[in-house]
Amino acid sequence: MLTRRRLLSSALSLATALPLTRGASAAAVTPAAGARRPLLRGALYWYDPSLSVDQWRDELETQRKIGFDLLWLCGTRQASEGALKQFEELVRLCERRRVKLLVDCGSTGDWYTTLDLKNEKSVITRHVERLAPILTDSPALFGWYVPQEIYFCSGPMQEYITGLYPFAVETCRKVSPGCRVTVSPFFILDRTKTFGDFTVPSPDQYARYWERLIRRAGFDIVMLQDSGEHFAWVTDTQRRPYFAAMRRACDRAGAKLWGNVECAEMNYSSIEDYIAVNGRVHHAVAKEPRWRPVPMPRFESKLRLAAEFCEDFVTWGYREFCRPAVGEATRDWYEAYRAYRDACLTRRSATARDAAPRDAAPRDAAR
Numbered sequence: 430m431l432t433r434r435r436l437l438s439s440a441l442s443l444a445t446a447l448p449l450t451r452g453a454s455a456a457a458v459t460p461a462a463g464a465r466r467p468l469l470r471g472a473l474y475w476y477d478p479s480l481s482v483d484q485w486r487d488e489l490e491t492q493r494k495i496g497f498d499l500l501w502l503c504g505t506r507q508a509s510e511g512a513l514k515q516f517e518e519l520v521r522l523c524e525r526r527r528v529k530l531l532v533d534c535g536s537t538g539d540w541y542t543t544l545d546l547k548n549e550k551s552v553i554t555r556h557v558e559r560l561a562p563i564l565t566d567s568p569a570l571f572g573w574y575v576p577q578e579i580y581f582c583s584g585p586m587q588e589y590i591t592g593l594y595p596f597a598v599e600t601c602r603k604v605s606p607g608c609r610v611t612v613s614p615f616f617i618l619d620r621t622k623t624f625g626d627f628t629v630p631s632p633d634q635y636a637r638y639w640e641r642l643i644r645r646a647g648f649d650i651v652m653l654q655d656s657g658e659h660f661a662w663v664t665d666t667q668r669r670p671y672f673a674a675m676r677r678a679c680d681r682a683g684a685k686l687w688g689n690v691e692c693a694e695m696n697y698s699s700i701e702d703y704i705a706v707n708g709r710v711h712h713a714v715a716k717e718p719r720w721r722p723v724p725m726p727r728f729e730s731k732l733r734l735a736a737e738f739c740e741d742f743v744t745w746g747y748r749e750f751c752r753p754a755v756g757e758a759t760r761d762w763y764e765a766y767r768a769y770r771d772a773c774l775t776r777r778s779a780t781a782r783d784a785a786p787r788d789a790a791p792r793d794a795a796r
Contacts, residue, residue, distance in 0.1 A: 466729075466773035467736040469690070469766075471499030471531075472747035478512035485519050489526055491753065495767050501531040501743055503576050506552070509535070509559035517563045529571035531611065532564060534597050536576045544589045549577075550596050561604035572609030572649065573601040580615045581630045581638055594646035610647070613689050614639070615654040616671040623700055624658060624711045636674035643682035651679055652687040652743055655731055658712055660703070661696050661721075665734045676738040688735030692728055692762070693746025696721045722751045722762035729769060 471492070480488070489500070500523060508516035523530050535556030540549055557573070564570045575597045582590050598610045620629050630638065643651060653675045657663035672688075679686040695712060696719045697703040707715040723731070723746075735742060753760040 466769070466776065467688075467732045467739075467742050468496055468770055468773060469732075469742050469744050471497040471501055471529075471743055472692075473501045473503060473743070473745045474748050475504045476502045476507055476516075478507050478515045480515075480519075482518050482522055485522055486526075488752075489522070489528055491763075493526070495763065496770050498527070499529045499531060499571060499743065501574065503533045503574065505533055505560065506535050506556055509556045513559065513563070516560070520563055520567055520569055523569040524567060528569060530564070530567075530569045531571050531574050532560065533574045533576040534601050534610075540577055541586070544585055546589050546592050549593055550600075553597055553600055557600050557604050565605045565608075570605065570608065572611055573605065575601075575610065575612045575648075578613055578615060578654075580617055581628060581635060583628065591642070591645060594642065594648075598647045609649040611650040611652055611687075612646075612648050613652040613654055614675075615656060618657040618663065618667055619700070621700065623704060623709045632670035632674040635671060636677045639675060639678035640681045643678060643684050648682075648684050650685045650687055651675060652689040653735075653739070654689045654691060654745070655735060656691045656694075656745075659691070659693070659695050660700075660712075661694050661723075661727075662699050662702075663694075665730055668731075668734060669737075672735065672738040685741075686739050687741045687743060688732075688739035690728070690731050690735050690742055690744050691746050692723050692744045692766075693720055693750040694723050695719050720750060722746070722758060725762070725765040725769060728766070 492500075505516065520530065522528075535553045537543070537545075537549060537552055575594060577590070577593060577597075579586070579590055594612070601608060601610045616635060617624075617627055617629055619627070639651070653672065655668050655672070657667060676686050678684075695703075695715070697706075703712075703715070706717050712718070732742065749755075751759050751762040751766070753763040
């Protein structure tokens with residue numbers, strides 16, 4: 430089982446070289462008449478204890494300008510295993526800035542290959558208990574995130590997950606009673622076995638699988654990744670059945686569905702194009718990953734799709750590929766999204782004004 434951590438092993442070094450389609454510049458963003466225009470709450474960040482409070486303040490201010498009010502943190506074992514002071518400083522900063530925190534409950538880096546359930550439970554327990562004194566009573570805490578991401582399991586992996594997920598949820602709730610616990614699963618679309626011998630469930634199979642798992646674990650929020658396999662050739666038509674399936678699963682199991690609308694993708698036009706360059710290998714080990722920010726018209730379309738099924742929206746890829754400090758292409762994406770957000774808020778304000786009841790006629794005129 431492959432996770433986002435492996436995909437990111439070389440991502441940061443590539444980001445500055447990635448061109449953004451010029452047609453996706455801020456000036457090119459045109460609101461779609463009559464369409465719902467959803468907005469992101471925040472982005473996934475790999476926790477970095479080396480960042481100072483001032484650096485985090487700058488990061489949060491940059492995010493505030495595009496409307497982010499949720500900081501989703503993964504990799505916080507670095508905090509619980511030696512950087513608690515730095516982590517507490519970040520939590521207090523988020524409190525002052527009224528930023529909500531979604532914090533991972535801990536994991537081992539190779540959990541999907543070792544399948545050592547006893548050790549994974551031990552890591553989660555130790556991690557959550559060390560962060561709990563800082564987080565549990567903090568007004569910044571939105572909830573916990575279970576970072577062991579899957580799509581559809583069988584055999585030993587399924588036994589592992591059905592043992593792990595309920596335990597992780599229970600452990601988080603034990604230290605933070607009433608807190609939200611979240612997970613961010615994905616789906617895959619490749620039936621050609623290009624990326625490995627992975628099972629591709631039908632949407633109905635996917636819905637039944639996740640209904641059982643969500644109910645068993647007790648998740649409050651499922652943040653569905655919309656990536657497919659992170660490629661530019663994946664269409665909304667291919668994504669839609671899996672969003673619909675997960676919505677059914679969440680409705681039946683009593684969870685809320687959010688969209689994890691990814692803002693980074695690999696720029697290949699087709700699977701044949703990819704194979705010609707890389708061969709039949711998993712994209713985590715591609716010779717030419719070709720990561721780029723998702724051009725804004727495409728990203729807006731992805732958001733609209735997610736909005737058909739989801740209550741709220743987060744993203745993966747912003748820190749690595751769309752944060753303005755990284756380079757020219759990422760600044761272009763940031764400004765394009767900022768223009769999209771501004772247009773969305775303007776439209777909402779106009780709609781609210783149009784919907785407001787008119788003042789009653791003056792009394793003299795009524796006579």
